[in-house]
Amino acid sequence: MSETNSQNIVNTAVTLIEKYAEGKRDFSRANLVDADLRGLDLKGSDFSYADLSEANLSGANLRGCDLSFANLSQANLQDADLRGTLLFSADLCQADLKGAKLEKADCDRTTHFPQDFNPVQVGLQIREK
Incomplete structure (x- = not known):
């Protein structure tokens, strides 16, 4: 990893908010464990x-985000807007998806959802690799 990339890793909610306000949208590999990103x-x-x-992430607008390969295990996504997101190989085990908007979001067979969660029922599109 180059020195430039390692300096750009976002690891706090405050940094994320600042960078987003500056127009940055690339937060790949961000470390935001237990971050408060509500709304x-x-x-x-x-x-x-x-x-x-x-x-x-309850109530957050994540519309059109790329969450591929992201770890969202045990995340609170209640009432979050995830329409049109990419969820390929994402880990959503034990995530709270109550009220989340998931229409036209894309996932694949390697996306992990909470037990008893039906991706098709909420409008997710399962893509084959």
């Missing part, structure tokens, strides 16, 4: 390979 507008951001485990 934030983060639409169109790249969170691929990010660690958002146990993060509070």
